[in-house]
Amino acid sequence: MDERAIKKVVLDSGHGGEDPGTIANGITEKDYTLKISEYIHKRLDEMGVPNKMTRTSDVTLTPSERPKKVQSFYGNGNDVIVVSNHINAGGGDGAEIIYALRNNDTFARKIANEFENAGQNVRKYYQRRLPSNPAKDYYYIMRDTPNNETVIVEYGFADSTGDDISQLKNNWEKLAEAVTKAIVEYAGGKYVAPIDSNYYTVKSGDSLWSISKKFGITVDELKNANNLSSNLLSIGQNLIIPGKDLDAIGKEYVVKKGDTLYSIARKYNTSVDNLKSINNITTDSLAIGQIIKLPSTSNVASDTYIVKKGDSLYSIARTYNTSVDKLKEINNLTSNALAIGQVLKLPSSNVSENVVYTVKKGDSLYSIAREYGTTVDAIKKLNNITSNTLSIGQKLLLP
Numbered sequence: 001m002d003e004r005a006i007k008k009v010v011l012d013s014g015h016g017g018e019d020p021g022t023i024a025n026g027i028t029e030k031d032y033t034l035k036i037s038e039y040i041h042k043r044l045d046e047m048g049v050p051n052k053m054t055r056t057s058d059v060t061l062t063p064s065e066r067p068k069k070v071q072s073f074y075g076n077g078n079d080v081i082v083v084s085n086h087i088n089a090g091g092g093d094g095a096e097i098i099y100a101l102r103n104n105d106t107f108a109r110k111i112a113n114e115f116e117n118a119g120q121n122v123r124k125y126y127q128r129r130l131p132s133n134p135a136k137d138y139y140y141i142m143r144d145t146p147n148n149e150t151v152i153v154e155y156g157f158a159d160s161t162g163d164d165i166s167q168l169k170n171n172w173e174k175l176a177e178a179v180t181k182a183i184v185e186y187a188g189g190k191y192v193a194p195i196d197s198n199y200y201t202v203k204s205g206d207s208l209w210s211i212s213k214k215f216g217i218t219v220d221e222l223k224n225a226n227n228l229s230s231n232l233l234s235i236g237q238n239l240i241i242p243g244k245d246l247d248a249i250g251k252e253y254v255v256k257k258g259d260t261l262y263s264i265a266r267k268y269n270t271s272v273d274n275l276k277s278i279n280n281i282t283t284d285s286l287a288i289g290q291i292i293k294l295p296s297t298s299n300v301a302s303d304t305y306i307v308k309k310g311d312s313l314y315s316i317a318r319t320y321n322t323s324v325d326k327l328k329e330i331n332n333l334t335s336n337a338l339a340i341g342q343v344l345k346l347p348s349s350n351v352s353e354n355v356v357y358t359v360k361k362g363d364s365l366y367s368i369a370r371e372y373g374t375t376v377d378a379i380k381k382l383n384n385i386t387s388n389t390l391s392i393g394q395k396l397l398l399p
Contacts, residue, residue, distance in 0.1 A: 006188040008074040009044060009051035010148075012084035012141065013037040017060025022089040024158040025165045029087040030058065032172060036085045036155065039176040040183070046366030046376055048388045049189045050074075067144035081107070081187060082150040083179065084141050093162030095175075096154040097125040100142040101135075103149050107186050111153060114178035117237040119227035120156065120167055153179060163227060171227070177238065192367050193238060202237040214291065215241050255290040270295050270306060271343050307342040322347050359394040372398050 013033040015021030021029025037053055044051040052073040055061060061069060074080045088096060095115045099108040108125035115122050128138035137143045142150045155175050156164035167175065177194060184191040193201045200211060208231050212219045222228075225240045233239075253264060261272045261284050276282070278293050286292075305316060313324045313336050324336070330345050338344075357368060365376045365388050378399045380386065390396075 006049060007149075007186070008080050009049060009183055009187060010054065010070050010073055010080060010082045011037040011041055011044075011051060012054045012066065012070060012082060014084055014086040016055050017058055019060060022087050022158045024089065027087060027158040027165070027168055029158065032087050032155070032168065033085040034058070036172060036176045036179075039173060040083070040085075040180050043177070043180045043194065044183065045388055046364070046369075047184055047189055047192055048364035048366070048390065049184055049187055050388075063140050064144075067141060070141070070145050071148070076145070076147045078147050078149060080148045081183065082141070082145055082148045083183065084150065084152045085179075086152055086154050087168065088154040088157045089159055090157065091159055091161055092123060092157045093160045093164050094121040094123040095156055096123050098128055098139065098142075098152040098154075099125065100150050101127055101129065101137050102147075107149060107182070108151055110186055111151070111179055111182040114182045115175065117234055118174050118178035119171070120175055120178070121162075167227065174238070174240070181236075190362050190364060190367070192364070192370065193236075200239045200241050202233045202235055202239060204235055206233060206235075207231070208233065211239065211241075217241070253292045253294055255286045255288055255292060257288055259286055259288075260284070261286065264292060264294075266306070266308065268294050305344045305346055307338045307344060311338060312336070313338065316344065320346050357396045357398050359390045359392055359396065361392055363390055363392075364388070365390065368396065368398070374399050 013030070013036070015030040015033060017030075019030065021033070023029070034055065034057075038056075041051055041053050054066060054069045070082055071080075095112070097108040097111050099105060105125060112122040112125045130136040130138050130143070139152060141152065155172070156168050158165070158168065181191050200215070202211075208219045208222055208228075212222045219231075222239065222241070223231075253268070255264075261275055265272045265275050272284070274295055275292060278295060305320070307316075313327055313333075317324045317327055326347055327333070327344060328336075330347065357372070359368075365379055369376050369379055376388070379396060380388075382397050382399050
C-alpha cells in the first residue's frame, strides 16, 4: 500500500504522568487512553496506515509540548488526522466526538456511526468555541494543531449512571476497533476486520436470528453480549459471539450450487475425509445452504500438503525446501504421479522460505498475513523489512 495515497494519523493519548485525568470506578483516564491508542496504533500498522503516538508510556506532556509533539511527526498539513483519545466525566452516558471549527463533521459522524455499530450509544458529535474568542476552538489540542484534522474522542463516562463503566472496562477493545475502522476508511486505507476468536462480522442477509442459530445461542444472549437494544444490524458490524471460540471450532462455509465436498476441500487445502470427520457426515451429498465447518489453522497439520492442480513432486519439494526422494520416502510413493486432493506428508523440518507472493493493489501486510495464516512480524522478519509500506508488484517471501 502506498503511504502517499492515504492520510497520516497521529494518536494522542490524553493526559499522562503527573496528570491522571478522570479517576472513577476503577478507571484512570491516562491508563485507558494509552492502551486504547496502543491498540489503534497496532491495528493501523497491520493495515499499512502511517501513524505515530504522542506518548508510548506514562509521561507528562504539557499543553505547549503536546501540540508540538503532534506536528513533529508529519507537519501541519491537512493530510494529517489527529485523534486525541479521552475518557469523559460529569455523570453522563455515551460517547462524544468533538471536531475542529476548520473541519466539517464527516469524520466525527463516521466515528459516531462506528460506535453505534459497536453497541455504544453516542450523545453527540459537535464543535466547541472558546468563550473569550468564538472564532477559536475551545480545546488547545485543536487550536494549536493548525490545518490538521483534529478530533477529540470521548469513549464514555467513567462516572456514568448508565452502562459506560461496563463498556469501558469490558468492551474498550471493541470501542477502539470501532474508531480504528473509522480512521482507516476515512484515511483512504483498506479496512480488514481483526482476527479475533469470538467476533463475527455481519454480512448481507444476516439477522440476529440467523447468526444466533448459526452459533447455537439465543438472540437475547447475542444482544446482551453486544449491548444491543434493537434487532437492527449493519453490514460490516462486528459482533461478539458469547461463549464461542471461532478459531477453535474453525471457520464455516455455506454450500452453494455446484459445490462438492471435494471442491470445498480443495479450496480450503484440506481433505474430504477431514471435512466429513469434523462435520459428522457419512455421505458425500450436500444441500445448498448447508453450513460446513472448516478446519481452523490449529486443526490443519503443519506437516501435510494437499495436492492441487498443476502440482508436481518437484514443485512441492522446491516450495518446502526438501527433495523429491525425501517426499517419496516418507509417503511410500513408488512413482512421481500425483492426484489432485491427495494428502502428502512433509518432512517435519520443512521451512517454506521459497513461497513467493506478489503484492497486488489493495494489499497490506496484515491482509496478506491473514490470508496465509501467518503474522505481520513474521513476514517483516523473513523479508528483512522495517516498514509496513508495500508496492504493487513487490515480491514477498511468506513463512
